[in-house]
Amino acid sequence: MTTTTDSPRWFKSSYSNNGGNCIEVAANIPGAVPVRDSKNPHGPALVFPADEWSSFVSAVRAGEFGNL
Structure with a gap:
Protein backbone atom coordinates (compact mmCIF):
# COMPACT_ATOMS: atom_id res chain seq x y z
CA MET A 1 0.00 0.00 0.00
CA THR A 2 1.36 3.42 -0.96
CA THR A 3 0.82 6.28 1.46
CA THR A 4 0.00 9.66 -0.05
CA THR A 5 -0.49 13.15 1.30
CA ASP A 6 -4.21 12.31 1.28
CA SER A 7 -3.67 10.14 4.35
CA PRO A 8 -1.07 11.75 6.64
CA ARG A 9 -0.90 10.58 10.26
CA TRP A 10 -0.45 13.75 12.28
CA PHE A 11 1.26 13.97 15.66
CA LYS A 12 2.50 16.62 18.09
CA SER A 13 5.82 16.49 19.87
CA SER A 14 5.88 14.78 23.24
CA TYR A 15 7.52 18.02 24.45
CA SER A 16 4.33 19.95 23.64
CA ASN A 17 2.71 21.29 26.80
CA PHE A 56 16.18 21.84 10.35
CA VAL A 57 15.48 19.56 13.32
CA SER A 58 19.21 18.89 13.74
CA ALA A 59 19.91 22.64 13.75
CA VAL A 60 17.21 23.26 16.37
CA ARG A 61 18.64 20.51 18.58
CA ALA A 62 22.13 22.00 18.19
CA GLY A 63 20.87 25.40 19.35
CA GLU A 64 21.60 27.16 16.06
CA PHE A 65 18.48 29.32 16.39
CA GLY A 66 19.10 30.47 19.93
CA ASN A 67 16.62 29.94 22.72
CA LEU A 68 13.32 29.12 21.07
Whole structure:
Protein backbone atom coordinates (compact mmCIF):
# COMPACT_ATOMS: atom_id res chain seq x y z
CA MET A 1 0.00 0.00 0.00
CA THR A 2 1.36 3.42 -0.96
CA THR A 3 0.82 6.28 1.46
CA THR A 4 0.00 9.66 -0.05
CA THR A 5 -0.49 13.15 1.30
CA ASP A 6 -4.21 12.31 1.28
CA SER A 7 -3.67 10.14 4.35
CA PRO A 8 -1.07 11.75 6.64
CA ARG A 9 -0.90 10.58 10.26
CA TRP A 10 -0.45 13.75 12.28
CA PHE A 11 1.26 13.97 15.66
CA LYS A 12 2.50 16.62 18.09
CA SER A 13 5.82 16.49 19.87
CA SER A 14 5.88 14.78 23.24
CA TYR A 15 7.52 18.02 24.45
CA SER A 16 4.33 19.95 23.64
CA ASN A 17 2.71 21.29 26.80
CA ASN A 18 -0.70 21.95 25.21
CA GLY A 19 -0.13 25.70 25.43
CA GLY A 20 -1.79 26.14 22.06
CA ASN A 21 1.34 27.14 20.12
CA CYS A 22 2.06 23.77 18.58
CA ILE A 23 2.69 22.34 15.19
CA GLU A 24 1.80 18.90 14.00
CA VAL A 25 3.98 16.82 11.71
CA ALA A 26 3.13 13.83 9.55
CA ALA A 27 6.11 11.49 9.23
CA ASN A 28 4.46 8.79 7.13
CA ILE A 29 4.78 10.50 3.75
CA PRO A 30 7.75 9.12 1.78
CA GLY A 31 10.25 11.86 0.94
CA ALA A 32 8.20 14.69 2.43
CA VAL A 33 7.25 16.11 5.82
CA PRO A 34 3.96 18.03 6.00
CA VAL A 35 3.72 20.51 8.89
CA ARG A 36 0.55 22.29 10.06
CA ASP A 37 -0.74 24.54 12.84
CA SER A 38 -2.38 22.36 15.49
CA LYS A 39 -4.97 25.08 16.16
CA ASN A 40 -6.12 24.87 12.52
CA PRO A 41 -6.06 21.19 11.58
CA HIS A 42 -8.19 21.74 8.46
CA GLY A 43 -6.04 24.64 7.26
CA PRO A 44 -3.06 24.50 4.95
CA ALA A 45 0.07 22.49 5.56
CA LEU A 46 3.59 23.35 4.52
CA VAL A 47 5.38 20.40 2.93
CA PHE A 48 9.17 20.14 3.24
CA PRO A 49 11.51 17.66 1.59
CA ALA A 50 12.40 15.06 4.24
CA ASP A 51 16.14 15.76 4.10
CA GLU A 52 15.59 19.50 4.61
CA TRP A 53 13.28 18.86 7.57
CA SER A 54 15.89 16.58 9.09
CA SER A 55 18.52 19.31 8.71
CA PHE A 56 16.18 21.84 10.35
CA VAL A 57 15.48 19.56 13.32
CA SER A 58 19.21 18.89 13.74
CA ALA A 59 19.91 22.64 13.75
CA VAL A 60 17.21 23.26 16.37
CA ARG A 61 18.64 20.51 18.58
CA ALA A 62 22.13 22.00 18.19
CA GLY A 63 20.87 25.40 19.35
CA GLU A 64 21.60 27.16 16.06
CA PHE A 65 18.48 29.32 16.39
CA GLY A 66 19.10 30.47 19.93
CA ASN A 67 16.62 29.94 22.72
CA LEU A 68 13.32 29.12 21.07
